[in-house]
């Protein structure tokens with residue numbers, strides 16, 4: 001851990017501390033030049049007793065993880081790779097399923113605050129600008145039963161050009177620099193992210209989900225769209241993404257088939273069961 005006061009090569013850690021309005025988030029920073037995955041490091045630190053709100057930040061991840069076992073592109077010194085240790089008093093709280101969605105919302109708010117970019121949220125927790133992915137969230141629970149720690153892993157694409165992405169991401173990913181037109185101070189974005197995230201998590205804890213749900217829907221790129229959903233063990237299904245349920249599920253009105261006499265069914269899909277959700281742009 002680097003105590004506040006040292007300056008890392010990339011982030012300005014004293015400036016980070018000065019810009020924070022948080023009680024606990026980011027007050028203890030484990031800054032690393034390289035790690036396999038900040039989530040893995042944070043999970044180990046959480047098991048070893050690191051305090052609530054401690055964060056792990058790295059300049060590069062050699063095995064950055066995305067959702068559903070995918071890799072997360074993590075080149076040195078350009079983007080934000082950050083994992084937050086979030087300790088939970090009651091692991092049965094109704095709002096726990098909202099942690100990833102609220103984290104995406106906080107990241108969207110931080111990007112708007114620092115770069116004035118309008119970020120939309122693709123259910124459940126992808127951040128999009130210009131219909132391309134600018135960031136993602138990977139939440140992982142630490143330990144087994146009785147352990148009440150969630151590591152919130154956040155990856156934000158900050159300072160790269162389109163040609164810096166690997167070819168499979170060129171048309172799917174974007175960065176703040178690409179959208180904003182110039183290089184952005186990662187320290188300022190990270191501070192805004194931590195400030196917004198603590199507000200969002202505190203609000204969930206004290207007020208429940210209703211305000212978060214409304215704020216999330218207001219930024220949704222998914223609600224109101226015709227979507228194709230691939231569930232884990234089934235054929236893709238299509239329908240209208242109608243609303244978000246109180247546990248963060250996506251409610252989809254299926255297209256009535258010829259046997260249903262025009263009646264339509266609403267199904268609830270949960271992120272753990274879904275391989276992908278795509279907007280239906282053209283009939284194939």
Ligand code: BTN
Nearest residue numbers: 037039064065066067136153155
């Ligand atoms: C996604 O697939 O959209 C989630 C991407 C999450 C990436 C972040 S980067 C920091 C943290 N460490 C990881 O290995 N993954 C998350």
